[in-house]
Amino acid sequence: MSALLTCARSRLLELTRLRCDIFSTLYNPLGLRTGAKYLRARLRGPSMVQYYPKQLSFKELSRAMPELKLVNFEEEQRLFDVAERKKRGKGAPKKAKSPEESRRLAKKKRK
Amino acid sequence: MPFGKNARVLRDIKARVEVQDSEVLRRAYIAVARNETLPSQVRYQAQLQLNNFTKYQRPTTVKNRCTETGRGRGILSKWGLCRYQFRLKALKGELPGVVKATW
Structure with a gap:
């Protein structure tokens, strides 16, 4: 160790350079940041995407197996209810074609 | 079905997918921006490019929610x-x- 300490700085640098050559690492005597750690780090995206367990939706299921002819009862019921409501005159109002027709915009204007 | 996915979960899923898609490019820009051996002009340009990513492309937007x-x-x-x-x-x-x- 004492022999190393008495060595000239240039000799030590030469040694480091040689070591870098042998182990094929980057010779960086000033210790500058090279951004290598950001390239070396593992990608986090793939594990991030897998966080939520995959849930098969009805649409995907029926599209994957059209031969089963599955019926989405909840959706059928909803459409039936909407039709019933419309029959009783309780359906959604028609889309406004101008700001005068729109209740919300008309209110805003008055203020 | 245990839960209908609420909007916040859907937003989080969107963020996760976008982070994954843009991750390699973002990493490359970070590596250039943090590289002290490159000219400062190049590093600055890379930093500006990093600012151009959208909110959902940054991994900090992703939040672990109850599954x-x-x-x-x-x-x-x-x-x-x-x-x-x-x-x-x-x-x-x-x-x-x-x-x-x-x-």
């Missing part, structure tokens, strides 16, 4: 469940190795 209910707080990250769902599942014995403490 059962979508709750955002009180998540036990090991199971990905909020504290209440964790309790329910643990008492039902659905979480292997988790037992109620008694002494």
Whole structure:
């Protein structure tokens, strides 16, 4: 160790350079940041995407197996209810074609 | 179905997908911006490019939410469940190795 300490700085640098050559690492005597750690780090995206367990939706299921002819009862019921409501005159109002027709915009204007 | 995915979970899923898609490019820009051996002009340009990514392309936007209910707080990250769902599942014995403490 004492022999190393008495060595000239240039000799030590030469040694480091040689070591870098042998182990094929980057010779960086000033210790500058090279951004290598950001390239070396593992990608986090793939594990991030897998966080939520995959849930098969009805649409995907029926599209994957059209031969089963599955019926989405909840959706059928909803459409039936909407039709019933419309029959009783309780359906959604028609889309406004101008700001005068729109209740919300008309209110805003008055203020 | 245990839960209809709420909007916050859907937003989080969107963020996760976008982070994954843009991750390699973002990493490359970060590496250039942090590289002290490159000219400062190049590094500055890379930093500006990093600012151009959208909110959902940054990994900090991603938040671990409860996989059962979508709750955002009180998540036990090991199971990905909020504290209440964790309790329910643990008492039902659905979480292997988790037992109620008694002494």
